[in-house]
Amino acid sequence: MTTSVDPKVIVEFMKELASDAGALVASYFQGRFKIESKGSAPHGIDIVTDADRASEKFIMDQIGENFPSHDILTEETRTKSTGSKYLWIIDPLDGTVNFAHSYPQFGISIALMEDSEIIAGVIFDPIRQEKFWASKGGGAFLNGARIHVSDNGELFKCILGTGFPYDKAQSHVNNLKEFCKAILLAQGIRRSGSAALDLAWVACGRLDGFWELKLKPWDFSAGIVIVEEAKGKVTDRNGEAMSLWGQSIVATNSLIHDNLIDILSRVI
Ligand code: IPD
Numbered sequence: 539m540t541t542s543v544d545p546k547v548i549v550e551f552m553k554e555l556a557s558d559a560g561a562l563v564a565s566y567f568q569g570r571f572k573i574e575s576k577g578s579a580p581h582g583i584d585i586v587t588d589a590d591r592a593s594e595k596f597i598m599d600q601i602g603e604n605f606p607s608h609d610i611l612t613e614e615t616r617t618k619s620t621g622s623k624y625l626w627i628i629d630p631l632d633g634t635v636n637f638a639h640s641y642p643q644f645g646i647s648i649a650l651m652e653d654s655e656i657i658a659g660v661i662f663d664p665i666r667q668e669k670f671w672a673s674k675g676g677g678a679f680l681n682g683a684r685i686h687v688s689d690n691g692e693l694f695k696c697i698l699g700t701g702f703p704y705d706k707a708q709s710h711v712n713n714l715k716e717f718c719k720a721i722l723l724a725q726g727i728r729r730s731g732s733a734a735l736d737l738a739w740v741a742c743g744r745l746d747g748f749w750e751l752k753l754k755p756w757d758f759s760a761g762i763v764i765v766e767e768a769k770g771k772v773t774d775r776n777g778e779a780m781s782l783w784g785q786s787i788v789a790t791n792s793l794i795h796d797n798l799i800d801i802l803s804r805v806i
């Protein structure tokens with residue numbers, strides 16, 4: 539039997555877990571680590587490091603010890619599916635390419651889903667020591683202070699975030715046309731290399747919006763609840779509700795949402 543979870547209580551466990559995993563990742567960042575190609579994208583550009591693996595093992599072990607009946611979905615090993623109503627969705631290191639190049643923009647993303655609803659999420663940036671979190675109905679926070687999306691309603695005054703998939707050179711669904719369209723209409727566009735942090739930055743108003751076309755559940759699950767609790771809006775590129783394996787995502791301050799969806803839809 540699985541005991542029911544209170545989102546506001548479990549988010550405290552998640553915050554500690556993200557801090558500890560972040561410290562682990564930061565220790566690899568200061569020292570030596572091995573980089574391997576996952577072989578899932580041409581030229582081996584989709585990589586994994588010792589830090590991804592160590593962070594993932596640490597997080598999975600902690601969840602396994604504390605919540606043995608819960609299921610877990612992670613990027614590198616994708617284990618544990620028993621039909622529990624609770625599913626942990628983990629990106630142990632989002633921004634691996636940045637990490638591998640000593641580019642200090644990466645984070646740890648931990649989400650908990652109950653049935654099909656994400657009830658809590660934490661994203662931790664171990665370089666800036668910034669922890670973003672939210673529990674369903676409990677608001678969104680950055681290091682203890684309540685956060686809110688921006689109030690910018692005019693796209694030409696907006697700064698947007700986006701990203702490109704690892705198969706960008708092989709697939710025409712590579713976000714290049716969408717990027718070319720949006721860059722002419724927004725004040726600026728940034729490609730940070732960490733979708734999880736991009737979402738956290740939408741939640742705290744540093745970005746007015748973010749979109750990407752081929753993400754995975756571990757990239758966006760924690761970010762969805764954090765943006766929504768910060769009063770932002772998250773849908774897929776068609777304006778429909780996000781689903782676990784939905785891939786495309788548009789997350790905004792809600793004011794520019796329809797406009798951004800419209801621009802992305804007009805790409806041929
Ligand atoms: C990647 C990052 C990147 C996004 C890619 C993701 P990873 O995750 O979030 O910003 O553009 O689509 O795959 O591989 O660093 O965990």
Ligand code: CA
Nearest residue numbers: 629632633757
């Ligand atoms: Ca990721």
Ligand code: CA
Nearest residue numbers: 613629631632
């Ligand atoms: Ca990752």
